[in-house]
Amino acid sequence: MAQDRVEAVERALTVLEAFDSPQEYFTLAELAQVTGYYKSTLLRLLGSLTRFDYVQRDEQGRWHLGHAPVRLARRHLPGRHLTTRIQPLLVRLAADCGETAALLEVEDGTVECRLVTLPDTSLRHDLRPGDRWVASADNDPRPALPGGVMVCQTLTGDALEPPMWLALSGPAGRLDPQQAQSILADAAASLTAGPAREAVP
Template structure:
């Protein structure tokens, strides 16, 4: 109904809809062209969205999605089911290996940390859910880790679903690559034996 509409809210949602795109970042001019709003109006809307971490402005001046959409998306039933299955395994991996255990997901040109378990040690790879980093090869999710290393293992997933990996990361040389790969393989074997009514882990 017309009387239920709040123009400022609808404008902010219109801005967020622009980010539903293969592009990861937008200039103010890009957003103005996509929405038809004046730049002054956009700056006010983006300022409010940024305060609640729905968008972020990078050092290059471009606007990207913030962490709040990712946080809310995890409330979606499939994401909750995924977390219920994977998080306990990540917790066990981190406890047994002393390294950061994570579930990673591919996006065009970058990788996102979906879930993570941190080891009880100060010297560790401090990943957070929602963290993203660029990659040049879609089958290699490793970020640049000066002084660190990451072992990863691809998981079976549906044909239309994005690639997923389990990973263990931390200071280079603290653990043998063989041990970490074995731990990942054991965890993947558990994940890839779903109930009979499930075809994928997502």
């Protein structure tokens, strides 16, 4: 309905839609051509979008998407890529090690559990997707676990994405940190290598 429309918002969204393209960087003239807006109008819209980090301007004066769209996208449930590639790995780690296997994400000093598989035992670290805690250090996502231990392995990812870690956690007397570190390093390497290729006869 017409009364439900806000023209300025729709114009800003039209500008954002222009970035849904294989082309990553746009000059002001290119955005004007794509959107059909005057450059003066675009500059006002881009100014507002820049203040909320939806777009950014580089040193050459070209425009590209900022961090806000990526940040908002991560608020949804874990994407298909995470679920299809990493969840089966967590299932295997939990079954092989008998400990809680998780994928952790660290952003702005806060750690969030994105995916987790619990072992089939009553004595375990009960971790759930969405659980959060404050990171003790930039490169240490481990929470305080009285009587327990967590071992983490960082994953290689996109520079725009927050750091992600594979983790194994459980009772301190049962989980061997050195062995867990080796297992996690192998698991991280398998993700980097991708699916194994079939042998050619």
